Amino acid sequence: MGSEQQTVEEILDLAATQFKVPRESLSADDDFFHKLKIDSMQALSLLTRLEQHFHIELPDYELQGISDFRTLAQRIQARL
Amino acid sequence: MTRFSGQAISWEVTDGIIELALHREPCNEFGSQSLAEFEKLVNVLPELEQRARALVIYSPLQCGFSAGADLRETYYRTQQMDRASAVESVRESLKRTHEVMNTLDSSPLTTIAAVHGVTFGGGLELALTCDFIIADKTARFSFPELRLGLIPGFGGIPRLKRDLGNAVVRDLVLTGRSFNATKAHAIGLAAQVVGEGQALTVARSTARQLAKFDHPTSAAAKQFIKPIPYEELRREIDLFCNLFCQPAVERGLKKFVESKDAQPYLP
Numbered sequence: 549m550g551s552e553q554q555t556v557e558e559i560l561d562l563a564a565t566q567f568k569v570p571r572e573s574l575s576a577d578d579d580f581f582h583k584l585k586i587d588s589m590q591a592l593s594l595l596t597r598l599e600q601h602f603h604i605e606l607p608d609y610e611l612q613g614i615s616d617f618r619t620l621a622q623r624i625q626a627r628l
Numbered sequence: 629m630t631r632f633s634g635q636a637i638s639w640e641v642t643d644g645i646i647e648l649a650l651h652r653e654p655c656n657e658f659g660s661q662s663l664a665e666f667e668k669l670v671n672v673l674p675e676l677e678q679r680a681r682a683l684v685i686y687s688p689l690q691c692g693f694s695a696g697a698d699l700r701e702t703y704y705r706t707q708q709m710d711r712a713s714a715v716e717s718v719r720e721s722l723k724r725t726h727e728v729m730n731t732l733d734s735s736p737l738t739t740i741a742a743v744h745g746v747t748f749g750g751g752l753e754l755a756l757t758c759d760f761i762i763a764d765k766t767a768r769f770s771f772p773e774l775r776l777g778l779i780p781g782f783g784g785i786p787r788l789k790r791d792l793g794n795a796v797v798r799d800l801v802l803t804g805r806s807f808n809a810t811k812a813h814a815i816g817l818a819a820q821v822v823g824e825g826q827a828l829t830v831a832r833s834t835a836r837q838l839a840k841f842d843h844p845t846s847a848a849a850k851q852f853i854k855p856i857p858y859e860e861l862r863r864e865i866d867l868f869c870n871l872f873c874q875p876a877v878e879r880g881l882k883k884f885v886e887s888k889d890a891q892p893y894l895p
Contacts, residue, residue, distance in 0.1 A: 589655070589691055589746060592768055596808045600765070607805040608770075 555602075555621040555628075562597050563617070576618040602628060629672045630679060636662040639669060639676075645835045646676055646683040646737070655691040658750040658782075659698030663721070666728045673731060681839035681846075683732075683739045684831045685758060692745020693767070694754060697781070703881040715869050722781050722865045725750075729783045733757040734856050736847035738838045742831035743767045744824075748806070753782035756791065759850065762834065763809040763818040764827040770806035776884065777876030781868040786860035792816055 550558075556576045564571040567584045574583060581591065591611070598620075599606055604627040614620055630641040636652040636659075648669065650656040687693045702721075706714035732739060732754075741755035744764035752769050755761050771780045779785060779801070788797045796815045800807070812818040822830045838846065871877060 592746065592806065593766060595806075596766055596768055599808050600810070605808075605811060607803065609803070609805060 550628075552618075552621055552625050555625050556617055558601065559598065559617050559621055559624070562601055563594060566594060566597055574617070576621070577616050579615045580617055580620070581615050598624060604628065629668075630676065632665075632668065632672075634661075634665040634668070637665045637669070641676060641680050643836070644679070644681045644839050645832065646680045647832075648683060648685045650685065650687040650694055651689060653689065654695075655689060655746055656687055656694035656751060657698035657701075658694065658696060658725075658754075659701040660721075662698075663724055663728065667724065670728050670731045673735060677735065677737055680737060681843055682835035683735065683737045683758075684742055684828070684835050685740070685754065686742040686828045686831065687744070690745070692751070693741070693743040693747040694749075694751025695746050696749025696751045696753075696772075699776070699881055700885050703885045711873060715872055718872050719865060719869045722868060725782050726861055726865065729753065729757050730856055730858070730861065733783075733787070733854070734851075736843070736850065738835070738846055738850065740831045740835055742827035743818075744827050749773060749780060749784075750782045753780055753784040753787070756784060756787040759854065760819040760834070761812070761817060762820045762822060762827050762831045763812055764824055765809045765821055766824055767809040767812065767818070767827075768806040769800070769812050769817060770804065771801050772804045772806075774802065774804050776880035777874055778871050778880070779864070779868055781864065783861050783864060786857040786864055789860070790855065790857055 560574045561571060563580065563584055564574055567586060569584060580586070586594070595606060595608065595611065602624055604624065606624065606627060610623050614623065632639050637648060637650055639646055639648045652662055706717060709717060739758040741758040741761045743755055743761060744766050745768065747755055747767050748770045749772060752771060771784055773780050785797065785801060788800065792815060809818055809821045813821045820830060
């Protein structure tokens, strides 16, 4: 299991690739809905990518109220 | 009518395969227009069944297969009615929808849902009428109805119970969470998982293979394997209508339609 920081980096890499934004424009405390300009439907597609990448299941309700990459990484870390 | 092009759906028969496309923007919300066009399909299905061996249902829309029932339409339509009329209107709509779903479920054709992206609520219920679900790896499956104070109303629970273990049914229905394609395959919901953008191609190739089999034998095997849970389906309509009377539903639908998010699918 990698560190939380490593998980954050991997999430940022995936998000940048999936939504075609410059990787350097993203940081851990960004609001991903705002920064990636995505709606809840696109957030679901990010969730699918994250589940595939980390080989975990992340129920949607775990994401309720979360909008920053760091907290997302913590939720993922808890399931690794 | 071997070809139809509507506002919500289109179909075409090619080489013994009916391809049914769902294309109502933004994400194939199933409303009155969709229902009317599906009824057209059901009316001509006996004729199509003479010309075809398989039916493939897919969506060319980027968002996915279908986000389910058109809740905005339901909300605004029933808001103009008193409670008893609203419930009666919902019951009538559900009966018509069940007629469509039951006809597809029991068709002698071999039926395949080629799904990707959002496959939620009524969209999942439509997929469950098919003999197989071929899922692109972007597919997500969910029954989010409980967050509105409802249950799936297009036959979802009886068909899930027919096809999967009860623990899985409880997980899907009672949590409202979504499953990805890998999980759907692991629990037996999806027959195959394929790469992104490949579901329709694989469904066509599967349909071509199945179409080689002796049709009466395939139809007889299907009828033997796949019972239609008519009694439970009827009870589902009653339960849905009973729940629809509850204040939680109006609150849930109001919250949904007033959401600032264009597609408020996260529970």
